[in-house]
Structure formats: structure tokens, C-alpha cells
Amino acid sequence: MQVPFVDLAAHHRPLRPALDAAVAEVLDSNYFAGGPVVAQFEEEFAAFCGSRFAIGVGSGTEALWLSLLALGIGPGDEVITVPNTFLATAEAISYCGATPVFVDVDPVHHTLDPELLPAAITPRTKAIIPVHLYGQTADLDPILEIARKHGLAVVEDSCQAHGAEYKGRKAGTWGATGCFSFYPGKNLGAMGEAGAIVTDDPTLAATLQSFRDHGQSKRYHHSRIGWNARMDALQAAVLRVKLRHLPRWNTQRRANARVYQELLADLEDVVLPQEAAYSRHVYHLFPIRVPQRDQVLRDLAELGVMCGIHYPVPVHRQPAYHHLELGIGSFPVAEAAARELLSLPMFPELTRSQAEYVVTSLRSILARPVEHERRS
Numbered sequence: 166m167q168v169p170f171v172d173l174a175a176h177h178r179p180l181r182p183a184l185d186a187a188v189a190e191v192l193d194s195n196y197f198a199g200g201p202v203v204a205q206f207e208e209e210f211a212a213f214c215g216s217r218f219a220i221g222v223g224s225g226t227e228a229l230w231l232s233l234l235a236l237g238i239g240p241g242d243e244v245i246t247v248p249n250t251f252l253a254t255a256e257a258i259s260y261c262g263a264t265p266v267f268v269d270v271d272p273v274h275h276t277l278d279p280e281l282l283p284a285a286i287t288p289r290t291k292a293i294i295p296v297h298l299y300g301q302t303a304d305l306d307p308i309l310e311i312a313r314k315h316g317l318a319v320v321e322d323s324c325q326a327h328g329a330e331y332k333g334r335k336a337g338t339w340g341a342t343g344c345f346s347f348y349p350g351k352n353l354g355a356m357g358e359a360g361a362i363v364t365d366d367p368t369l370a371a372t373l374q375s376f377r378d379h380g381q382s383k384r385y386h387h388s389r390i391g392w393n394a395r396m397d398a399l400q401a402a403v404l405r406v407k408l409r410h411l412p413r414w415n416t417q418r419r420a421n422a423r424v425y426q427e428l429l430a431d432l433e434d435v436v437l438p439q440e441a442a443y444s445r446h447v448y449h450l451f452p453i454r455v456p457q458r459d460q461v462l463r464d465l466a467e468l469g470v471m472c473g474i475h476y477p478v479p480v481h482r483q484p485a486y487h488h489l490e491l492g493i494g495s496f497p498v499a500e501a502a503a504r505e506l507l508s509l510p511m512f513p514e515l516t517r518s519q520a521e522y523v524v525t526s527l528r529s530i531l532a533r534p535v536e537h538e539r540r541s
């Protein structure tokens with residue numbers, strides 16, 4: 166049996182007629198960059214999140230970058246985030262001219278550890294970007310409380326958390342802005358690059374709309390220096406079709422996680438992802454902690470089970486951030502996660518028999534005597 170890491174073909178097959186029609190509609194409308202379909206998607210995505218405004222942009226990276234720009238963050242400022250994230254979170258900070266300051270994560274959920282946050286705050290700190298990693302929000306209340314006390318903005322990196330909830334309210338609606346990516350493999354994916362920012366603040370929404378469209382107040386009148394960060398109409402049309410299915414897909418991901426949890430419960434060597442009491446996890450990924458991770462990854466691939474690593478090198482250890490001079494041991498929890506976590510296949514269409522095959526394969530690999538020798 167072959168189990169892919171994600172299966173976009175299976176994901177899109179039942180939607181094909183609706184997607185074809187949506188693309189044809191855009192062709193007929195002749196609006197391609199921004200326009201009415203983008204505005205419709207923005208309205209529907211804002212409603213889905215339960216926020217007042219959504220601003221469609223070109224990617225999740227742009228959503229983060231423009232959020233920070235709109236909050237006035239620039240050279241000399243510091244923005245706090247976590248080291249175990251996709252590079253984009255830190256890139257957005259750097260592209261404003263600000264400096265990323267990292268705070269380690271808690272060892273159970275791998276999200277920003279609020280207890281470590283106060284020590285990272287300096288007079289230059291302007292904002293905090295908690296990352297809702299793997300489909301589960303960070304513990305937002307203590308983070309928001311600390312932010313309020315110090316007058317800091319919170320920008321939620323919700324790029325892996327479409328539809329996830331914290332204490333019954335959606336990810337992305339707690340901070341000044343929530344940033345989403347619609348990269349094809351995300352829980353809600355476009356047919357190319359796209360992203361969105363949600364906010365309840367009308368001034369911030371207007372600033373973001375201006376920033377993503379060359380700072381235009383009206384056509385060819387530019388009140389500020391912005392950027393071309395508009396959402397494509399084709400992406401918006403595809404996203405409108407797919408958004409209607411997102412709640413069901415998230416429910417299926419949760420059901421798949423329960424199957425894994427059930428089938429793996431007795432394996433002492435394996436640590437499973439945990440849903441926090443405050444959270445509704447949407448399992449963008451299903452990372453487990455296994456001994457000899459790299460060997461297990463290779464052995465699973467040989468048996469036809471494709472896994473991933475999220476992420477093999479923490480941001481502070483990337484050559485791109487060499488200049489921050491943060492050595493090994495700076496953030497031990499994030500560094501251990503990079504060494505030990507293995508993401509199992511996880512997508513809504515994963516079948517019971519596929520999940521069973523993943524677990525049987527993993528069991529056979531972990532039971533091998535040679536593995537025990539390597540481990541000891």
C-alpha cells in the first residue's frame with residue numbers, strides 16, 4: 166500500500182465540476198486582479214472566522230508582513246515569535262526592518278510558552294506573533310494579558326489553523342490581526358498562492374487594503390508606499406468553492422487524529438499530539454515524537470508511507486539568521502522538536518485502512534531488534 170503525505174488529487178476530485186464552473190465564471194467576468202469575486206470571498210471568510218473584515222492578499226507571508234507594516238513596525242523595533250515555525254513568520258518581521266526575538270515553546274503543544282514571554286520583552290518590543298502550529302492555537306489568554314500590560318500588538322500566525330478554536334472562538338480573531346495562508350497544502354488551499362488577514366478594526370482594515378494595493382486611496386492616487394499584494398480572482402473563486410467544505414474537512418481531520426490516537430495509544434516509545442483543554446485542534450499536521458526519527462522516516466518511506474518533518478531546522482539555526490548569533494541550546498524545546506518530531510500522513514480523505522497501514526508499518530519498524538540496539 167502507498168500512503169501519500171497529502172492527497173490533493175483525492176481532495177479536489179469531487180469538487181472538479183464546481184471548480185471548473187468557478188474558473189469559467191472568472192474568465193467570463195474579466196476581473197483577474199482583485200475585483201468582485203475577491204470581495205465576495207473576503208466577506209465569506211470574515212463570516213467563517215467571525216471577524217468584521219477579511220483582506221485578501223497574495224500569500225500568508227504577505228499577510229504577516231503587511232500586518233506588521235500596518236501596525237507601524239519598522240527599523241529598530243523587536244517582534245517576538247517562536248523558533249519552531251516556517252521561516253515566513255520571521256521573514257515578515259525582518260522585511261519590516263525589525264528584529265525577530267525568539268521565545269521557546271512548551272514541550273507538550275509546541276506553541277509559545279507564556280511563562281517565558283515576559284523575559285523577552287525589552288523597551289524596543291512592539292508586537293508578539295504567536296504561531297498556531299500544526300492546527301492548534303497557542304494559549305492566547307496569558308499572551309494577550311502580557312501584551313496588554315506592555316502595550317504590545319498581537320498578530321496571530323494562523324497559517325496552519327483555519328477553523329481552529331481557542332475557548333470556542335476562532336483562531337485569528339483574538340489579536341489585532343489574524344494571518345492566513347491558502348497555500349495548496351493548508352487546511353484551506355488555493356490553486357496557487359493566496360492569503361488573507363482578518364481584523365475587527367476598521368482603521369487597520371483600511372490601512373491593510375491600501376498597503377496591498379500600492380497605497381492607493383483611489384486609482385493612481387497614492388497616499389502611502391504600499392506594494393502589489395492583491396489576491397487573484399481565480400484564487401478567490403476556487404477558495405469560495407472550497408470554503409464551504411472546510412468545516413467538514415476539519416471534522417474529518419479530527420476523526421483521523423482520533424483513529425491514530427486509538428491505534429497508537431499503547432506504544433510507549435511514541436508521544437502523540439495532545440489537544441489542550443482550551444482548544445479545538447484542526448490537525449493541519451499530526452506530528453508524533455519517535456526515537457531515531459530520521460531512520461523511522463526512511464523505513465516508513467520504504468514501506469510506502471510518506472511522512473514529513475516540520476521543521477528540521479529551527480529558525481534561529483538557519484543560515485539566514487546566522488547574524489542573530491543564537492547558538493545550539495538557545496531554545497532547547499524547539500531544538501528537540503526539530504530532532505524528534507515526525508509528521509504522519511494527515512489529510513481529510515485519509516481512509517481507515519490507510520491509517521491502519523501507517524500504524525502497522527510504524528509498529529513493525531519500532532519492534533525491530535536492530536532499532537532497539539541503535540536506540541540504546
Ligand SMILES: *Cc1c(COP(=O)(O)O)cnc(C)c1O
Pocket residue numbers: 224225226227250251253254296322324325345346347348359360
Ligand atoms: C504556510 C505558512 C506561512 C506562509 O504562508 P505562505 O502562504 O506560504 O506565504 C507562514 N507561517 C506558517 C506557520 C505557515 O505554515
